[in-house]
Structure formats: C-alpha cells, structure tokens
Amino acid sequence: MSTESIRTRIWQEEAEPDNAFAAASCHCHGYDVYGELMIRASWIEYLFLLFRGEAPTAQQARLLEGLAIALANPGPRDAAVHAAMCGGVGGSTSASCLMAALAVGAGASGGAREVFNAMGDWQTRGTDLGLWQTGLSMKPVEDPSDVWPAAGHPPGFDPYGVRCTTPVMQTLTYLSSLGCGQSLAWLQANRLSLESAAGLPLSMTGVVAAALSDLGYTPPQGEMLYLLLRLPGAAVHALEQRDGGYKNFPFFQIELENDPGPARGVSDRVEAGS
C-alpha cells in the first residue's frame, strides 16, 4: 500500500465506512461543507473562505461580491472573451473555449498578470504617493529571461484610455464606499495624481488590484481569482457564438507586407489537375 500523502491546510475528508474512495464528510478550513456551509453560507462567502481560510466580514463579502459582478463579463470586445468566442464559433469543446479565455486573459496587458503586477505595486508602495509617482514615471522594462512579455504600460492603467471610463469610476466609487481596507479609499482620493504620474487613466485592473489588496489576497491569489471571476462572460459569449454560426462572426481583412504572389508552378499544376 502506498504511503504517499497530499498535505493540505484547506480540505479534510472522512471516508464512507464501506468505500475509501468516497467522502462521507468534507470540511473546508474546519467548516462542514455539505452539513453546514451549503445551508448557511453564500457562494461568495465560501469563495472568500477557500482563498483566505477565514469567513469574511460583512464588508469583505460585499466587496468580493461587487468585484465578482464587475468582473463576471468584460463583454465581447475583451480579448479573453474574443478568444472564447473563437472557440465557440467553430464548435470547439466547451473546455477549450474557457482554456482560450484563460490563456488570453492571463496576460500582462489587461489580464491576470497585470493584476498580479499591480498587486505587487500595492505591496511595495502601499499608500505612499511619492513611491507611486516615482514608480509610475519609470517605463516597464522587458526582461528577456521572463516568459511573460512586458506590457507597454504601468499595470493598473489603461494604455489606450483618454479618461477614466464610467464603469471603472462606478466600480471604484462603489467598492471604496464599502469601507474595507485602505487601498480603495486611497485610490479614490488620489486617482487624479496617479493618473497624472502614469500619463494614463486608471483601468479596471487597477481597481481590482486595490480591491484584492484590501481583501488581504496575495498577488498569486489575486491572479487566480481574477482568472476565475471573468470566466462566466467568456462562457456565455462562446455559447452565443456557437449558436450564431461563423458566417455571423467577424473574419476581418489581412494585408500581407511580403506577399510573394501566386506561385506559377503550383497554379499551373492546379489548372492541369482541375
């Protein structure tokens, strides 16, 4: 019999008396999942518990719920949702649509890596405006040893924005009103100074990074949660395009800069064989 084990601080099971491979009880961070959590906790509270190991306060639960709504569907223009729709329109498997959304939505430009990087900034700069202004004045540098290509803008800001968009402002205003942690309130108070230092408007990833910092998430936890919370929109838009069919989905134009033109030999062969 194998003596290998999986060590976990999250999950505890007791086997059914007649089946070592079926759990009779499951406890998550000490709480009975099927005996109590399912009855008394909300999904968002359970989500908080899974990551943080403790039940949320009322403010924390409301903040995470607001964040989850803000992120659930970035809409079809978002690159991750676009990727999921590319899967849907071709009739690809459901999992591949979500894998496409995860892969694209993982990136350092608008994706989970941007949130990770922005949360790192919150860890090192906190609410020190001087540190933010110094950091934001520096251009992101490409690290040739890193598998993540560098984004061309500071994390948390919109590289193509003109001004902070209405949904970003609405999200920041609502989430900071919940009085949970310092980051969101400080961001609300100092947004214009930060935008001036960055030369760019605040983006949704910037608000998300502040919110996740206020919830006590680490950057790796924030990266994971951001990936998870954006999947519902990817799923429904992939399904919608699957039903709509490829003829109703953009294929776009392409302009080759180095087109060699038709190969004579091949054209001749096609003509000869047709």
Place this chain on the structure above:
Amino acid sequence: MNGPELLEEHVGKLVTSAGAFFPGERAVFRGHDLHASLKDMEWLELYLFGITGRRFTPQQIRVVQVLWCFTSYPDARIWNNRVAALAGTARSTGALGIAAAVAVSEAAIYGGIIEQRACEFLIRAKRLVDAGEELNELVRVELKQRRVIGGYGRPIVSADERIAPVLALVREQGLEGGAYLKLAFEVEKILLAGRWRMRMNYVGLSAALCADMGMSPREYYFASMMAFLAGMPPCYLDAVEKPEGVLFPLPCRIMQYEGVARRSWREGNKSKTQDSGQ
C-alpha cells in the same frame, strides 16, 4: 498617434508579415508560398523557420529533433504528462489533455520558464565575459539573486541521463565546438567546484546548443515548447484504454490535513448573520 486613434487605425484589418491563406488558392508563410517554395521543408524545419525566420542546417535540425526526442518520456508520474493521463482517465478529449499538459510544461522548476532563463543567462554571461568580466563572479551573483541558475541542478535526482546521448549526437553532427556549449561546461565546472555541487542538466545543454545556433531566449523558448510532446499521447492513450478513473486513484486517507480544527460557520461567519438579520 496613440490612444483610441491608434486602435482605430487597426480596426477590422491585420497588417502582417507572418502569413495568410487565400481560400481556394494558396497560403503564404513568412513571405514564402507554403506549397511551392517551402514544399520540401520537414515539419521541424518549418516550425523553426516560423519562429526565427531563418533556415537551419540539416545537422542543426537533427540536433533539435534529438533534443525533443530524448526528453519525451511517456511516464505519467511526471507532472505535465500526468495532466494528459488524468484527462484520459477522466474521459476528457485528447486535445484538451495534451493542450493542458503542454501549458503545464511552462513550469518554474522544469520546462518553459527555466528554459528561457537558462538561455538568457548563457547569452548574457557570454556577452559579459567577452567584455572582460569574470565568469566565477557572474555565477556567484546569479545564484545570490535567483538562488538557482537555469540549466543546472535537477529536481528529484541530480544526474541527467540525457546529457551523454545528446552530446554523442552533437559530436556526430560536428556541432560540439560552439562558444555557448563551451561556456555552459565552464559554468558547470564552477558550480561543481563550489559548495553548490550542481551539474548541468538537459536544459542547460539544450539552451547552449540552441544559443550556438543563433537562437535568442524567446526563440529557444518556442523551439523547446514541444520538447515533451511525444511522451504525452502515450500517457493519455494508456489511461483512456484502461477502465475509467483507475489512474492514480486517491483514497480519502491520502490527505494529511494540517489546517484548523473543526468549527461552526455560525460562530465564525459575521457577514451572513448581519446581512440576514439572524
């Protein structure tokens, strides 16, 4: 031009030199007709041409091919292969299992992340050594900053069974004289002589060989991306041909719980109590 104006410029069309297909007519691959001027390319040649835009000698292609072959282990215990095998035992599709296994191969203690770091270190080290810096010092600083040097040391075991057969093939192809390969062995000598006792592993060797072929870290990252691929389908297929769920089944007792003691949600949960007025 920047901001929305720059985006507006790109709406609806892609200007590119990567390639395109002309339905019913032809396909262009990096400026060449795929079915005419590139028709004699083997798949691996085309793959490397797609990454670099350069052509490689038959000897170089043979070495890259062997680098891929010699690390394709159909062992479902290995973490990336296990993903493919678990997809099989769970009756997921082959493409989902293999795609996930390839993605998982981009790891920090083996595979993609360490491969790119290894190549970048060798290229940077050579540039600095050529400029007069001491390799000993570069190795010491790298270890201090990153704790490891990509391409040296190995999880689970220290010896690397791939080194000798790859080197034999490299000699056979006359490619053993590269400057990066020489540097990689010098780094190993330093690491073995010091307190670190780390040997060069397969990644160090393949990164050096590919750097000697003129690949940049990112080119090498893509060149080695499928290096584990051939070992994955056998893991999936072996699992899918067996009864469902029998690959590494985990009994409840395998979990060693190290968390907090059991507690009641009503005691710990403040939010629901307040929200619902309980």
